[in-house]
Amino acid sequence: MSAEGGWGSMDQILEESKGRVVDDFPGELESDLELNEQSYEGLEQYAEDTVRDYEDTDQAYDIVALSKDLKSNVTDLIAYKELFGQKLDFLDSFRDELVGDENYEFADQYFEQNPHLDDTGLERQDIATINALREGLLYDEIMSMGEEGTWDTTNIGDSRIFDNVNDVADAVIADYFFRGGKGLRSTLGMVTSYGFEQSVEYETMMMGAMAETFHSSTLVQDDLMDGDTERRGRASANVMMNHIFGENGADIPITTGNVMESWTNDLNVHHQLDIPQKSKEAFAKVQDVVNRGQNEDILMGKDMENLTLDDYKHMSMGKTGFLYGGIVKMAAEHSMNNLDYTDEQRDRVNELLGEYTSNFNFAFQSSDDLLEVIGSNMDKSDSDIPNRKRTATALTTDRVLELQDEEIGGVPAEEYFRAFFSTSPEDDPTENIAAAEGIEFTERIFDNQIRRLMRDQEDVHRAQLEGWAEEASRAANDLQDEGFSEGAANLFGKAAEAMNERTH
Secondary structure, eight states, X not given: OOTTTOOHHHHHHTOSSSSSOOSOHHHHHHHHHOOOSSOOHHHHHHHHHHHHHHTTOOOTTHHHHHHHHHIIIIIHHHHIIIIIIHHHHHHHHHHHHTTTOOOTHHHHHHHHHOGGGGGTTOOOOOHHHHHHHHTTOHHHHHHHTTTTSOOOGGGGGGSSSOSSHHHHHHHHHHHHHTTOOOOHHHHHHHHHHHHHHSSOOXXXXXXXXXHHHHHHHHHHHHHHHHTOOEETTEEOHHHHHHHXXXXXXXXXXXXXXXXXXXXXXXXXXXXXXXXXXXXXXXXXXXXXXHHHHHHHHHTOOSOGGGOOHHHHHHHHIIIIIHHHHHHHHHHHHHHHHHTTOOHHHHHHHHHHHHHHHHHHHHHHHHHHHHHHHXXXXXXXXXXXXXXXXXXXXXXXXXXXXXXXXXXXXXXXXXXXXXXXXXXXXXXXXXXXXXXXXXXXXXXXXXXHHHHHHHHTTHHHHHHHHHHHHXXXXXXXXXXXXXXXXXXXXXXXXXXXXXXXXXXX
């Protein structure tokens, strides 16, 4: 099996252009991955073979190819099978049972036999919605709702395929999750498992699905907070909800994100999974810390001179970093439990994994910040500068400008730069700057000038990023002393290096 080739039909199922699930999804799972209710060996073998194909890679950015391969053919499918697959099976059976006979007792019996379905939030009996998802038309169906004017929420039942606002929210969640993404979080979890056991178990893949689903829930809310209008090549959830419900839909992405997060808990307590208690606790901690990190991000509004890079690092570890660290810790705890590691060994492994994921996070986050400044054809939000966010790139630029003599309109560049991020209007020197430059000062001019000042320090930003990547690679190599394989350590190191490569 080739890492480049993957499973051809899975590529069709998860194609980029549409709602991504086509034709007979359960049939594809059964035939291509040899799955049934008792066995996931086909999927486990696929994940193991794919990681092995990449473990000796020399190219740092191959980690992204590996991640996309695993996400599209493993993590997405796991989440779909567990979150939506049961519902699909139910609807197929439900439709077959009701041909010419409205015997709704079947539905009651089905839910009695499968009580966990009641915990997923997917209880509606709406065959048209599921068919739209299967046929790759869900996004089109959602967006078509707003074409003839805003929904009158008192007449929601008149919509073509949805009965109420919660049906729409469920549909948006389904579409949002399967849009794609790199899948680095789930991949690092699977590489962790492979590094300790030279195999990838279904439980580890489920943990990856939990991480990806939770990450998608944060994106829904992030886009609303930042005012971003696009995510992974399509309209963001906030734009979709406004399109459908007008101003009444402005806050729905908040609760939609919450519902999506709740689905991850359904995976976490899955009764058929043998996930260690420490792994489950790690995921619960991730949810708590990441949400608190988002609070800190919202309030990163202190004046630039009073904000340090350490403040930023603390915030980013609470957001992106803790999710990376959480999935790696979950997978490691599962593997160490299987291998009967001592408490002392566990402590050392967790210490090294903490060093790796924290430095990987700083490299990831700073590369994300830098991409917006230097421009990129990658799928990257461009709202940081218009929203005046205090990013690692902004903070580093501010410190460098302190050491330089550059002036803009007779004003020190450092003062000009801080004016952009000022929370004290009375200290804002923009009118003096505008008069000195002889121009009509506009937000666009200000944005472009700030971007230029950041871009001028590109070498400094890259050096900082490379330092974090090197520290992450060092920790990955040290893991080999604790039973971690050389190939997995290499992939960990390449993942950190790729954060620098993606900015070139």
